[in-house]
Amino acid sequence: MASYELSAFDRRFQSVSVVGAIEQQSPFTLNVGFWIRDPNQLIQWPELVSSNPRKDFLWEDTCFEIFIGVQGEDYYREINLSPSQAWQSYQFEEYRYPEDMPPQAAYDIELNQLKRTHYGLNVSLDLTEFMLAHKLKWANVFVGLSAVLKTAQGEQFYAMQHSSQNADFHNKRDWLHVF
Template sequence: MATFDLISFEPTHDIQLIGAIETPGTGIIQVGFWVNDPNQLIIWDDKVAGFPRRDYLWEKTCFELFIGVKDQDIYREINLSSSNAWQAYQFEEYRYPESMPPQTANDIELVDLQRTKFGMTATLDINPFLYQQQLKSRDIFLGLSAVILTAKQQHLFAMQHSGRQADFHNKRDWLHQL
C-alpha cells in the first residue's frame, strides 16, 4: 500500500489528510482517505441509499482519484462523496471537453464506497477502461485529491500543488505509478 500526506493548497493546521492506494488485483484499485479533524470542522453529506451517480460532487466535501495514462492525454476523474454518491468523468486532454458537468465515463465501475469513522474508502474496477483503451496496469498513474468543506472555507488537498493555483487536473501532481 502506498500512502501520501495530502497537502492543503492554503496551509491549515486544523485538518490533516492521508491518502492511500492499493491494487489487490489487476485493474482493481482501492483508495482510502484518512482524515484528522480534531475540531469536527468538516461538513459531511448525509448518506443516501445505494451508490448513485451524481454530478457536481466537488462543490461539497469530495474525495477524488485521477487516472492518467503514460504518454497519452486521456484521463479519468472519479469523485467520491461521503453521501455514497459518486461519479466518473472522461477527458480527452487537459480539462477537455470543457462541458459542465464533464462527460460521464462509463468504463470505470464502483465496487464499494464507505464512509468510515476515519474518512472514506472505495474500491474501483478500471478493467473496462484498460480493455477499451488497450492498456496495461503499468501504463497507469494516479493522483489523489480532496475538496474539504468547513463552515469557514473550502480546503483543497492534493499529493502536491505544483502550480500557482490549486489544479487537481495537473498531471504533474499525480504521483503514484501502478
Template sequence: MASYELQPFKRFDAIHLVSAIEQQNTIINVGFWVRDPMQLIEWPESTQYKLSRADFLWENSCFEIFIGVKNEDFYREINLSPSETWQSYQFEEYRYPENVPPILATDIELIELKRTHYGLNAVLDLQLFLTTHQLQVSDIYIGLAAIFKTAQGTQYYAIQHSSPEPDFHNKRDWLHEF
C-alpha cells in the same frame, strides 16, 4: 500499499489527510483517513441511494481520484462523496471537453464505496478502461485529492500542488504509479 499525506493548497493545520492505495490485478482500493479534531468539515448528508451516480459532487466535501495514462492526454476523474454517491468523468486532454458537468465515463466500475469512522474507502475496477484502451496497470498513474467545505472556507488537498491555484487536473501532481 503506498500512502501519501495529502497537502492543503494553503497552510491549514486544522485538518490532516492521509490516503493509501493498493492494487490487485485491475482492482484498486483507495482509503482516505481524515483527522479533523475541531470538526470543521461540513459533510454531505447520506443518501438512501447508495452507490448511485450524481454530478457536481465537488460542490460539497468530496474525495477525488484522477487516472492518467503515460504518454497520453486522455484521463479519468472520479468523484467520491461521503454521502456514498459517486461519479466518473472522461477528458480527452487537460479539462477538455469543457462541458459542465463533464462527459460521463462508463469504463470505470465502482465496486464499493463506504463512509467510515476515519473517512472514506473506495474499491474500483479498471478492467474495462484498461481493456478498451489496450493498457496495462503499469501504463497508468494516479492523482489523489479532496475538497473540504469547512467553517473556515473551502480547503483543497492533493499529493502536491504545483499550480498557482488549486488544480487537481494538473498531471504533474499525479504521483502514484504501479
C-alpha cells in the same frame, strides 16, 4: 499499499490532515482509502444516501477525487467520491477538455464499493473496461488523489502536491502514484 499525506493548498490551514492510500489488486481493481484527522470537527459532511448513485457536481460539497492518467497519453479519468456515498466518473480527452459542465460521464469505470467509514472514506473501483479498451497494464497508469473539504473555515483543497499557482487537481504533474 502506498500512502500519501495530502497537503492543503492554503499552507496556513493545518487544522485537518488527509492521508490517501492506494492499493492495486489484480487484475483490474483499484482500492483507495482516505483517512481524515479533524480534531476540531471543522469538516461539513453531506448526508448519507442509501445506495451509491451517480451524481454530478459532488465537488460543490466535501468530496474526494481520484485522477487516473496514462503514461504518454493526454486522456484521463476523474472519479468523484462523496462521503454521502454518491459518486461519478468523468472522461477527458486532454487537460480539462471537453469543457462541458458537468464533464462527460465515463462508463468504463465501475464502482465495486464506496463507504464512508469512521476514519474517512474507502472505495473499490473496477477498471476492467477502461484498461482493456486502452490495452493498459498497471505500469501504464499513474494516479492522483485530491479532496475538496467544506469546513467551518471555508473551502480547503488537498492534493498530493500543488505545482500550480491555483489549486488545480487536473495538473498531471501532481499525480504522483505509479505502479
